[in-house]
Amino acid sequence: MELRQLKYFLAVAQEANFTRAAESVHISQPGISAQIRQLENDLGATLIDRSGRSVTLTAVGEVVHDHARSVLAAVESLRQAVDEMNGLVRGKLVVGMITACTVTPLFDALSGFHLAHPGVEITLLEEESGKLVEYVRKGTVDLALIGAANRVPDDLDGWQIVSEPIAAAVPPDHPLAESTGATLAELSGYPIICLPEGTGIRAVLDQASAARGLTPTIALQASAPSTVINLAERGLGVAVLSESMIAQHKGLRTVPITDADAAAVLALISTPTKSPALRELLSHCQQSFTGAESGGLVRVSGAVAR
Incomplete structure (x- = not known):
């Protein structure tokens, strides 16, 4: 029995297909089939049921599967321990x-x-x-x-x-441009340009708005902060970003959001x-x-x- 045979066996179990498993471990399909046949011969038991359209593990194969994972994990831990002692990283x-x-x-x-x-x-x-x-x-x-x-x-x-806190950014001619601060309710009166869901800044905006029963109108969203800024500079809405992101662009006025308590x-x-x-x-x-x-x-x- 060889470690590579256990690796090939786990690949077939995961993919439920010899061809895909062979591709995942960079070996030919006949090669992986032969190696698993040899593993079965060494163990004296059939590990894989090949009778269906997709391969499945036999009852013995299920048991071997768990042990194979443990063996390979132990080998990896051993290799890492030796690498650490030798000062190697790979x-x-x-x-x-x-x-x-x-x-x-x-x-x-x-x-x-x-x-x-x-x-x-x-x-x-x-x-x-x-x-x-x-x-x-x-x-x-x-x-x-x-x-x-x-x-x-x-x-x-x-x-x-x-x-850092989130803030609004508006062009110099915007009604909020001279404000020392604005609430989320006040911002909700304008179209918002923001980063997409899944970003920290958007999470702060959405959570703070929801806590106050508000649903801001997200008119436009972009993955890059510079794009959000460029859209706001053209008067398409109020940009909501972090204070440092806004500070990098002198064409907009920063308006602190006074009731967005969480930080981005x-x-x-x-x-x-x-x-x-x-x-x-x-x-x-x-x-x-x-x-x-x-x-x-x-x-x-x-x-x-x-």
Whole structure:
């Protein structure tokens, strides 16, 4: 019995199809079939029922499936322990980030990590924050940059990068341009331009409005803050963004929203269990964000602090 045979067996069990399983582990279909036949011969039992349109596990196969997962997990833990002792980092990391969000220190961290550990494959995934949280919970994403309202999920480790109020942005000729502040009720009288659902800024706006029984009219939405600003500059509505995003554009007036209590949070999240590679990447993130405009990483959730 070989470890690769257990790996192939798990792939077939997951895909319920020899061809798709072969593609997932980068082997030919005849090759994976032969390896599993050899595994069955070694164990003296049929593990896979091949009589139907899709393959299924036999009763013995179900038992072997659980043990195979445990064996491969134990081997991976052993490999990680040895790598840590040798100071080596390898494997694969999936990093998620909010769509159209440019955070230079994160890119610097990825670059520094890649130079230090070229053997680790890095995959970057753009998605909205809500989905990234679920991906991290499921383990399909190792580290994610998300936006949230007030705080990151309690069941995940989190490091705050930015926490600031949301605000409105209007052209100089807008009725609110000279206001020192506006309530959500006052903003509801105008079309709103905002980021899409799943972003921290939108979550703050939606939650604060709902708490006051308000439903703002979202006339336009865009994934990039610069697009929201450009649309507002052309008089298409009131932009709602974070104060720092608005401050970068001198063509609009900032109007504080006086009754949006929660802050828009930008944070990194990960599962509490971390591979050596992920720990190294987090170390690079700490170095990159320290001294950046955000002021560095502040742990806001997880085992160290709340």
